Amino acid sequence: MTERPGQSGHEGSYDQRPGLHHDERQASERPAPVGQEPPELPAELYEAADQIFGDALDAAQRYVAHLADTGIEWGLIGPREVPRLWERHVLNCAVVADLVPQGALVADVGSGAGLPGLCLALARPDCQFLLIEPLERRVEWLDMVVADLGLENVDVIRGRAEQVGLNLDVDVVTARAVSGLKSLLPLTMPLLGGRGQLLAIKGRSAADEIAAAAKPLRKYSGAEPEILTVGDDVLPQPTTVVRVTARRK
Ligand SMILES: C[S@@+](CC[C@H](N)C(=O)[O-])C[C@H]1O[C@@H](n2cnc3c(N)ncnc32)[C@H](O)[C@@H]1O
Numbered sequence: 671m672t673e674r675p676g677q678s679g680h681e682g683s684y685d686q687r688p689g690l691h692h693d694e695r696q697a698s699e700r701p702a703p704v705g706q707e708p709p710e711l712p713a714e715l716y717e718a719a720d721q722i723f724g725d726a727l728d729a730a731q732r733y734v735a736h737l738a739d740t741g742i743e744w745g746l747i748g749p750r751e752v753p754r755l756w757e758r759h760v761l762n763c764a765v766v767a768d769l770v771p772q773g774a775l776v777a778d779v780g781s782g783a784g785l786p787g788l789c790l791a792l793a794r795p796d797c798q799f800l801l802i803e804p805l806e807r808r809v810e811w812l813d814m815v816v817a818d819l820g821l822e823n824v825d826v827i828r829g830r831a832e833q834v835g836l837n838l839d840v841d842v843v844t845a846r847a848v849s850g851l852k853s854l855l856p857l858t859m860p861l862l863g864g865r866g867q868l869l870a871i872k873g874r875s876a877a878d879e880i881a882a883a884a885k886p887l888r889k890y891s892g893a894e895p896e897i898l899t900v901g902d903d904v905l906p907q908p909t910t911v912v913r914v915t916a917r918r919k
Pocket residue numbers: 779780781782783784785786802803804805808829830831832845846847848857
């Protein structure tokens with residue numbers, strides 16, 4: 671089994687870009703605090719955010735500020751998303767934390783601007799996160815934000831999931847808006863150990879995507895996929911997750 675970050679003492683080996691690992695950045699290289707006024711956490715969502723992030727709520731606010739500023743500037747987020755960053759993106763992703771087992775090693779495939787990977791890393795300091803993202807600019811942004819937030823439970827890996835992850839043997843893979851379930855399964859399921867699970871954030875198409883993915887589901891999973899809703903107790907719009915359990919190795 672591949673050694674896990676934090677256990678091996680070789681955490682830097684997960685990062686394929688020389689000289690760019692976030693752990694190696696000096697404080698002086700970290701981004702200046704964002705200059706643009708960040709979107710306020712809406713009062714009606716404060717309780718949910720407080721419950722989900724706890725001690726990390728300040729860091730979550732700083733993350734949202736990054737999304738609204740450099741996230742837009744660098745083209746990771748559309749400017750129209752700013753007013754709904756909290757509800758539609760950050761909290762919507764963070765509620766998936768309820769489905770992540772204690773102490774899990776989690777790979778977030780196609781992290782983009784850290785959705786859901788960074789939201790979950792903030793909400794779940796007991797877990798370790800690998801953010802897998804092929805695009806250089808996005809990886810650079812993720813490294814910058816991880817360093818600024820001081821997140822010690824995150825490693826950013828540059829590459830495509832099918833190239834970087836074969837022996838990671840993680841407990842959970844997460845993915846949002848990467849591809850339909852049929853194409854997502856071959857990208858994500860090989861990263862899992864025999865008892866692991868894919869948590870794919872989906873919308874109303876969840877049942878259709880499951881129907882279209884019958885063949886890869888037979889290959890990678892021995893059980894029926896589940897459609898779950900999370901966050902219905904704290905958010906106006908809950909999050910739909912397709913959970914696929916890996917076939918035992
Ligand atoms: C539409 S974006 C979604 C980003 C983020 N998950 C979100 O919900 O906002 C899809 C992301 O998946 C990444 N991606 C595409 N194919 C991938 C692959 N084979 N392995 C890992 N990431 C991939 C892209 O670079 C992109 O950042």
